[in-house]
Amino acid sequence: MAPAQPLRGHCPLCRAATDFQGDPQGNIRERLYCGNCGCNARQRAAARVLLEALEAAGTARVYATEQASLFYRTLRGRVGQLHGGEYGVGLSRRWRLQLWLWRHGVFERVVLRDLTALEFADAGLDAVISLDVLEHIVDTGAALREAARVLRPGGVFVFTVPFYPDKARSRQIARLRDDGQVVFEGRPEYHGDPVSGGVPCFHHFGWDLLAMLREAGFADARVLRVHDPGAGLPQGQWVFRARR
Template sequence: MSVTAGPWTTLEGWRADLTRVLADEAAAVAAAAAAAFVPGRCDLCGASVGFEPGAAQDMREGLACRRCGCNARQRAAARVLLDNLAAPSRATVAVTEQASRLFLALRRRIGRLRGSEYLGSWRLRLRLTAWLWRHGVAGFARHDDVTALSMRDGSIDGMLSLDVLEHVPDYRAALREFARVLAPGGVLVLTVPFHHAQATNVRIAEPDGSGSLASPSITAIR
């Protein structure tokens, strides 16, 4: 299995490769779906037990490691982070998730790992805390808001945020917060959904004043 890789620095560059990329991905998905499992080594947990094809319809969300459970997107982002930290075993890293397989896997690779969730209620916090306890993580699930992080200026070496900013009405405020808490030369790795036929961002929710999100008429933001 192989899928055409970038990097692409412009939308035009991506569109020039679009047909080939989609064809490669379709072939890879079909090959994975036909297999009981996909052989390979997970470079996040180090296991050579292969990957589950899963029910995902694309290579981004599928291919979960049979040991640590991290999918292709999580493993790729973690690899970029680890490759760009000078000394992962001594680094301080924040990740915008905590009750997740990715957080568990990164704890074995990062010296000081700080995870958090956006927790709207104590009931949710207790449920996620129970999940962490079942997986050997002491302490409570931590609440944090990416638009107003509780960390000090320049206090971390790396920030990892996967598919979070599309849920944040003011994503620019989140990016400013990421920049604020990163030390000089720090590493930011993030992913967001990418719709290849759409050249603008679209805001689909706004705060309603009660701590929840409402869905107004869709407004494009450039």
């Protein structure tokens, strides 16, 4: 079988005309990388929703729930002020992340941040963006309320999670015991992480996540199916957008 031909298009994140590397007929969510910035389909879809939602991206103050990543490095060039952060990393891993940033031309220190307890002032940000993080947080409600707290009126929370569109209600598949041990209700589920190799998943999200966002303080909450072959998105990707 002949290898799949690259899909030619225009990356909405780095704005380059490029070939998207990978099989456009396969599962593209974590693949189909931009030949210029290296970001995958899920990241491009979320970036497109974010940048379209911002009134003035060039002056916007944005918090991203990651820092040592190609996505963060690329998004820095698209918004006015980008704050990143990593969660739950020890000293050795923090040093590896720091070296990664420096090698990729990002000369800032790695900051430890927790989406359930941010140090940002009330209504101080224009946007928060989070990519496949909420499913790894035990208290989803606390994270959603904190995202709402730090956003100004009209600010936007853009995020992705593994979404189950055939499910009306979300399901918690794991809990954290008082001693810190993760206890799964069924088969253990871990998701890949570029550095640690895997982190436990606590939730499978369904359509009630929209109601959870409204209860947390968002005036409007939607889940979008982002589809644009010219942007390296030949298959629709689910992206949530909540407006404060």
